[in-house]
Amino acid sequence: MKKIVIIIIAIFVIASSTFLTFNIIKSVKFQNEITEKEKKLEQLKNSLDKNKEKETTKETEYENLKKEKNEQLKELNEWQEKIDELKKVL
Amino acid sequence: MARKNRRIKKSFIIIILSIVLLLTIGANLFILYKNKNSEKESLKLDKEYQTAKKNLDLEEENLTKLTSDLDNVTNIDEKIANAKKEYFENIKKLEDKILKGESNKKIAYLTFDDGPYYNTYNVLNILDKYNVKATFFTTSINGEKCFDNSKENCLKLYKEYVKRGHTIANHTFTHGIFKGLYSSKESFINALKKQEERVKEQTGGYITNIVRFPGGSATAGRLKNSIIEELRKNNYGWVDWSAEDGDGRGLNSKEEAWETFTKTIDEKIEVVLFHDYSTYTLAILPKAIEYLQNNGYILLPLFYESNVINK
Numbered sequence: 001m002k003k004i005v006i007i008i009i010a011i012f013v014i015a016s017s018t019f020l021t022f023n024i025i026k027s028v029k030f031q032n033e034i035t036e037k038e039k040k041l042e043q044l045k046n047s048l049d050k051n052k053e054k055e056t057t058k059e060t061e062y063e064n065l066k067k068e069k070n071e072q073l074k075e076l077n078e079w080q081e082k083i084d085e086l087k088k089v090l
Numbered sequence: 091m092a093r094k095n096r097r098i099k100k101s102f103i104i105i106i107l108s109i110v111l112l113l114t115i116g117a118n119l120f121i122l123y124k125n126k127n128s129e130k131e132s133l134k135l136d137k138e139y140q141t142a143k144k145n146l147d148l149e150e151e152n153l154t155k156l157t158s159d160l161d162n163v164t165n166i167d168e169k170i171a172n173a174k175k176e177y178f179e180n181i182k183k184l185e186d187k188i189l190k191g192e193s194n195k196k197i198a199y200l201t202f203d204d205g206p207y208y209n210t211y212n213v214l215n216i217l218d219k220y221n222v223k224a225t226f227f228t229t230s231i232n233g234e235k236c237f238d239n240s241k242e243n244c245l246k247l248y249k250e251y252v253k254r255g256h257t258i259a260n261h262t263f264t265h266g267i268f269k270g271l272y273s274s275k276e277s278f279i280n281a282l283k284k285q286e287e288r289v290k291e292q293t294g295g296y297i298t299n300i301v302r303f304p305g306g307s308a309t310a311g312r313l314k315n316s317i318i319e320e321l322r323k324n325n326y327g328w329v330d331w332s333a334e335d336g337d338g339r340g341l342n343s344k345e346e347a348w349e350t351f352t353k354t355i356d357e358k359i360e361v362v363l364f365h366d367y368s369t370y371t372l373a374i375l376p377k378a379i380e381y382l383q384n385n386g387y388i389l390l391p392l393f394y395e396s397n398v399i400n401k
Contacts, residue, residue, distance in 0.1 A: 002100040009107040016114035023121040030128035037135040079173035
């Protein structure tokens with residue numbers, strides 16, 4: 001009788017250990033996946049920050065230049081409008 | 091004794107195996123819980139990545155647009171020059187279509203001779219009101235002071251023409267029909283070049299190569315062909331007119347100006363002659379613009395490549 005109990009418990013132990021091994025492997029995979037994703041996200045956030053910095057610099061440059069060339073911009077717009085009007089009748 | 095020992099051994103094994111089993115079950119539960127959290131974490135990271143990617147794409151789009159806007163402003167002079175070129179190329183296309191009968195549109199080129207005068211300001215203001223661009227055939231018979239208002243400096247008007255988007259053309263420096271302008275082709279070309287310099291100097295570099303003979307090309311008489319030959323050599327184009335209100339021949343009333351004007355408008359492409367100094371022309375100008383527009387004319391400034399410019 002005790003032999004049968006030992007065998008049954010042993011089978012459960014083997015099964016549980018196998019399941020545990022499988023879960024540990026899965027856990028390691030998850031951890032690697034998370035590390036990889038965190039790395040990619042970090043890179044993306046760095047690119048975003050760099051772009052925002054570039055954008056701020058260019059925006060400032062653009063606003064300054066726009067003030068400086070305001071009259072010429074108006075003239076360019078007028079020419080563009082004239083071209084658009086003419087294209088309607090072509 | 092031996093039997094007792096075997097029973098104790100078996101019980102011990104059962105206990106150990108049970109402990110191991112409980113430990114592995116516990117470990118499994120712990121790992122399963124951890125994996126569940128890891129899965130949630132992984133999904134959260136996926137979402138964060140998608141959002142960050144979207145933001146990056148938007149930022150890149152903004153940056154591209156900003157770079158393009160910056161480029162437009164930095165190279166604004168070039169952009170304006172290209173826009174002007176495109177505008178006149180499109181007018182040429184329209185002219186070609188009209189002349190081939192492929193368009194039912196009509197064009198009228200309003201031209202004003204002999205200025206600048208002080209009255210030119212009034213002409214410019216009416217043209218502004220109707221958003222019409224015209225062509226001004228300028229001379230320097232006025233000198234610095236306006237003939238019709240000696241307190242005012244008429245040279246300032248050259249910059250006004252450019253600022254308001256009109257074409258400046260050349261009507262010779264002296265307009266000296268009775269003062270030797272047509273005594274030789276050299277005297278004509280010299281008067282032309284002098285006026286060209288005046289225009290360039292007063293506008294900061296505007297170059298005009300469109301010419302009108304004072305009094306019309308027929309006034310040059312026997313010299314006409316040799317002058318035309320010289321004009322071609324110097325890359326000038328010239329134009330007379332096909333419609334007018336008669337203000338160059340002396341008018342007695344604005345009604346007379348109106349009658350002459352309406353009688354002469356009948357072509358699909360008209361070059362209309364007015365004079366800056368004429369108060370009768372000023373009086374009928376708004377009505378003349380409306381008349382042309384209501385009769386399907388598009389009012390445009392002259393340009394060298396136009397079919398109406400003789401080259």
